[in-house]
Amino acid sequence: MAIDYSNITTIGFDADDTLWVNETYFREAEEEFGRLLEDYETRNTVDQELFKMEMRNLKLYGYGIKGFVLSMIESALELSGNKVSTQVLNRILEIGKEMIEHPLELLDGVEEVLRSLHGRYRLLVLTKGDLLDQERKLEKSGLLDYFHHVEVLSDKKPGNYLRLLEHLEIPPAEFLMVGNSLRSDVLPLEEIGAKAVHVPFHTTWAHEEVDPASHSNGHLTLGKLTELLNYV
Structure with missing residues (x-):
């Protein structure tokens, strides 16, 4: 009709x-996040837990890169039992800044x-x-x-x-x-x-x-x- x-x-x-283009850069960030946390969990588990964290945090942070970065940090702490290194946390913050500054x-x-x-x-x-x-x-x-x-x-x-x-x-x-x-x-x-x-x-x-x-x-x-x- x-x-x-x-x-x-x-x-x-x-x-x-x-x-x-937008979602492509989130996927690239997720892939790097999986590599950063591979000492603690499988790549598939990291992806699943990050998504769950994003869904829990949507009502607090809303949509966008900043909320995504906070969810990555919280997931890294949770998946590692609070043992994740400051180097990894710093890299997560850098990933967020790179996403924000990425050429349009x-x-x-x-x-x-x-x-x-x-x-x-x-x-x-x-x-x-x-x-x-x-x-x-x-x-x-x-x-x-x-x-x-x-x-x-x-x-x-x-x-x-x-x-x-x-x-x-x-x-x-x-x-x-x-x-x-x-x-x-x-x-x-x-x-x-x-x-x-x-x-x-x-x-x-x-x-x-x-x-x-x-x-x-x-x-x-x-x-x-x-x-x-x-x-x-």
């Missing part, structure tokens, strides 16, 4: 892994798409994560002039979207969200009566994974962002 986008006035874009890599076609849509739609960035880090990445990206509004959300649940759209005076029926995560960028929008386009990234954080059989396919899935221009 074709989806009608003719009434869309505003398009929101996720940032991480929709506009630029825009995904293919991002600027082409934004340039085409700018002026025809009201464009927003709706992302989650650490406020300072996301502001820094947006500044590095050179994309700020394309957007009417930037919002860093604590989470991306239906209520978060509804409150923001109400604040910006955007009817949900006139809003389209574009992102790489079914859990965060697609399903909540369908729930509130907005539209969504899914552009999968090749790497997905386990927390964002959704069983395809658990939801209806009431959205468009694209192979790359530039295909969006065929529909809006």
Whole structure:
């Protein structure tokens, strides 16, 4: 069934892994963390315990690199029985700083798409994560002039979207969200009566994974962002 986008006035874009590369650097950090802790546990156990720690800490630290680093430190202490060396702890802190300072890599076609849509739609960035880090990445990206509004959300649940759209005076029926995560960028929008386009990234954080059989396919899935221009 074709989806009608003719009434869309505003398009929101996720940032991480929709506009630029992000999850790849977390995976690289996880791999190094596994090597740092291999004297205490297997690589698989380290990965599993770090993920559990991140989930426990989400309500305290939220999303982003800083919370990830704190979870790595806490996991290192727990997995080692508080025997982990100061050298390893220092290296974990360095990993976090390297992630924050990593050069920004825009995904293919991002600027082409934004340039085409700018002026025809009201464009927003709706992302989650650490406020300072996301502001820094947006500044590095050179994309700020394309957007009417930037919002860093604590989470991306239906209520978060509804409150923001109400604040910006955007009817949900006139809003389209574009992102790489079914859990965060697609399903909540369908729930509130907005539209969504899914552009999968090749790497997905386990927390964002959704069983395809658990939801209806009431959205468009694209192979790359530039295909969006065929529909809006």
